[in-house]
Amino acid sequence: MNEVVLYDYWRSSASYRVRIALNMLEIDYKTVSINLLEGEQRSRDYLALNPQGFVPTLVIDGKTLTQSLAIIEYLAELRPEYGLLPPDIACRQQVRALAYAVAMDIHPICNMHVAAHVISITGKAEAREEWTKHFIADGLGKLEAMLSEFNGEFSFGDQPTMADLCLVPQVYNARRWGVDITAFKRIVDIDGNCAKLPAFQAAHPDRAKP
Amino acid sequence: MNEVVLYDYWRSSASYRVRIALNMLEIDYKTVSINLLEGEQRSRDYLALNPQGFVPTLVIDGKTLTQSLAIIEYLAELRPEYGLLPPDIACRQQVRALAYAVAMDIHPICNMHVAAHVISITGKAEAREEWTKHFIADGLGKLEAMLSEFNGEFSFGDQPTMADLCLVPQVYNARRWGVDITAFKRIVDIDGNCAKLPAFQAAHPDRAKP
Numbered sequence: 001m002n003e004v005v006l007y008d009y010w011r012s013s014a015s016y017r018v019r020i021a022l023n024m025l026e027i028d029y030k031t032v033s034i035n036l037l038e039g040e041q042r043s044r045d046y047l048a049l050n051p052q053g054f055v056p057t058l059v060i061d062g063k064t065l066t067q068s069l070a071i072i073e074y075l076a077e078l079r080p081e082y083g084l085l086p087p088d089i090a091c092r093q094q095v096r097a098l099a100y101a102v103a104m105d106i107h108p109i110c111n112m113h114v115a116a117h118v119i120s121i122t123g124k125a126e127a128r129e130e131w132t133k134h135f136i137a138d139g140l141g142k143l144e145a146m147l148s149e150f151n152g153e154f155s156f157g158d159q160p161t162m163a164d165l166c167l168v169p170q171v172y173n174a175r176r177w178g179v180d181i182t183a184f185k186r187i188v189d190i191d192g193n194c195a196k197l198p199a200f201q202a203a204h205p206d207r208a209k210p
Numbered sequence: 211m212n213e214v215v216l217y218d219y220w221r222s223s224a225s226y227r228v229r230i231a232l233n234m235l236e237i238d239y240k241t242v243s244i245n246l247l248e249g250e251q252r253s254r255d256y257l258a259l260n261p262q263g264f265v266p267t268l269v270i271d272g273k274t275l276t277q278s279l280a281i282i283e284y285l286a287e288l289r290p291e292y293g294l295l296p297p298d299i300a301c302r303q304q305v306r307a308l309a310y311a312v313a314m315d316i317h318p319i320c321n322m323h324v325a326a327h328v329i330s331i332t333g334k335a336e337a338r339e340e341w342t343k344h345f346i347a348d349g350l351g352k353l354e355a356m357l358s359e360f361n362g363e364f365s366f367g368d369q370p371t372m373a374d375l376c377l378v379p380q381v382y383n384a385r386r387w388g389v390d391i392t393a394f395k396r397i398v399d400i401d402g403n404c405a406k407l408p409a410f411q412a413a414h415p416d417r418a419k420p
Contacts, residue, residue, distance in 0.1 A: 051355035052311060063300055066356075069314070070306035077299040089287040090273055096280035101262060104277070108318045117344065122331055134327065145261035146276075 004029035007049065007057040009036045010208040013107055013169035014068035015056040019203035020165045021072045025079050027060075033210040036112060069103050072162055084162050095156045098163035101146055102170045106139030110173070129177065136179045140170070140187060147186040153193045160194060168194045172205065214239035217259065217267040219246045220418040223317055223379035224278035225266040229413035230375045231282045235289050237270075243420040246322060279313050282372055294372050305366045308373035311356055312380045316349030320383070339387065346389045350380070350397060357396040363403045370404060378404045382415065 006022065006029050008015030022029050034040045034055050041053045050057040050066045058065045065071045076084035085092045108114070115128045150156055155163035171191040174181050181188060194200045201207075216232065216239050218225030232239050244250045244265050251263045260267040260276045268275045275281045286294035295302045318324070325338045360366055365373035381401040384391050391398060404410045411417075 047355075051359070052315065052352040054315075061300075063303075065303055065307070067307035067310045067314070070303050070310055073306055074299060074303040077302070089284060090271075092287070093273075093275055093280050093284040096283055097275070097277035100277045100280055104279070104314050104318050105262065105264075108314050109321075109324055111319075113348075114319055114345075117341075118328075118331070121328070121337060121341070127331060131327075131331070135324075138323075142262040145257075149261070 002060075002062060005032060005059040006030070007032045007034050007046070007055060007059075008208065009034050009055045010205045010210065012036065012055045013173055014054070014103075016169035016172070016203055016205060016208070017068045017103075017165045018056045018058060018071050019208060020168065020200055021075050021084060021162075023199035023202050024084065024160065025075055025082050027075070029058075029060075031208065035210075069099065069162070069166075072165060076162065083159050084165070086156070086161065091156070094150075095161045095163045098143070098146060098155050099161075099166045101139070101143045102166035105142065106136060106170055107166075109135045109139075132173075132177050133179050136170070136174045136177060140174060140179070140181060140184050143167070144184040144187055147190070153190070155190055160197065160200075164190060164194050167191065168200055212270075212272060215242060215269040216240070217242045217244050217256070217265060217269075218418065219244055219265045220415045220420065222246065222265045223383060224264070224313075226379035226382070226413055226415060226418070227278045227313075227375045228266045228268060228281050229418060230378065230410055231285050231294060231372075233409035233412050234294065234370065235285055235292050237285070239268075239270075241418065245420075279309065279372070279376075282375060286372065293369050294375070296366070296371065301366070304360075305371045305373050308353070308356060308365050309371075309376045311349070311353045312376035315352065316346060316380055317376075319345045319349075342383075342387050343389050346380070346384045346387060350384060350389070350391060350394050353377070354394040354397055357400070363400070365400055370407065370410075374400060374404050377401065378410055 004027055008031050034046060040046060047053055049064055056068055058071050065074060085095055110132045115131060118127050118131045119125055147155060152158045154160045155167055168191055214237055216228060218241050244256060250256060257263055259274055266278055268281050275284060295305055320342045328337050328341045329335055357365060362368045364370045365377055378401055
């Protein structure tokens with residue numbers, strides 16, 4: 001395998017997901033930091049890699065891949081033995097539904113460029129915090145309701161899956177913004193169980209800071 | 211196969227995607243309309259099926275499935291011969307990335323409950339239109355940039371895939387809100403090619419109105 005390069009940003013949830021996946025699959029990689037606060041995602045060089053101007057981008061097997069969940073699906077298919085997605089198609093459907101409850105229904109709404117637009121239309125810098133807390137709390141409440149149908153140490157059973165790769169960075173964000181998550185008992189438990197695993201520890205934003 | 215039931219709403223993009231998929235795969239189904247404007251998605255009965263309170267929900271093979279793209283992945287795996295996702299894993303990654311450029315990066319931001327919150331924090335009913343047009347135009351511009359790397363009649367090659375199931379409902383929404391999409395030539399072409407196919411025609415919101 002050629003060198004694997006992840007273009008990421010330490011605080012980006014989508015980057016955090018892919019770091020966990022690469023660690024779980026024991027794939028060596030180097031990171032290149034794209035500083036979102038300085039607009040590096042909009043440089044001509046970076047847009048040539050990622051036309052949307054988002055992080056992460058993964059260069060692997062001579063291919064340039066974008067979109068964190070599409071990257072994770074690729075990695076899951078490349079190395080199915082690691083169980084990022086379960087083998088049964090109905091189980092995979094459930095893992096994906098849990099992942100999307102975060103990756104579609106919370107994360108994009110709170111993304112930086114969306115929050116910037118909220119500030120712009122309200123004319124209030126503090127509107128970002130209210131916005132972010134509202135949608136994280138609402139979305140995690142809905143995820144908790146979905147998770148109540150499953151047992152086990154992780155989102156889906158006793159082994160971490162793509163669903164947990166989405167949950168953990170969202171919980172990190174919830175804490176960062178001061179969202180009270182104590183009522184979401186399954187989410188808090190699952191996050192705690194993930195935090196014990198080296199693949200999740202090594203991917204933490206504090207360790208990804210450039 | 212037992213009776214297949216789709217709980218949907220005629221104007222919901224996510225429902226529209228699943229209707230196209232079921233039609234493409236030649237799966238007979240009946241629909242049950244969940245009127246989002248009347249709050250039927252928050253009824254106790256519906257929440258028992260779909261704890262997030264979103265449409266669509268698909269009951270198939272004795273299972274209750276939520277999250278449109280997780281449903282479509284399930285259908286794609288159930289009947290791979292229809293090509294909703296290509297057989298090669300790198301190609302699947304690209305189709306998913308194109309699908310997510312709509313399903314993650316445009317649709318959730320413009321969702322009804324998000325737009326309602328925009329109205330609430332700005333105190334202006336007209337803020338919804340500005341918000342929706344801004345994010346559809348921005349997101350379709352980014353999708354057009356991604357699509358410029360591919361040729362063919364559809365988003366990915368000469369056969370419709372999951373990417374087109376996301377593109378078409380988003381273009382319908384763009385037109386509904388008066389977004390000028392003439393500059394997005396690949397998107398307009400692909401949408402036109404899809405519109406010739408009976409599976410897409412039969413799924414159109416005008417035909418799904420209760």
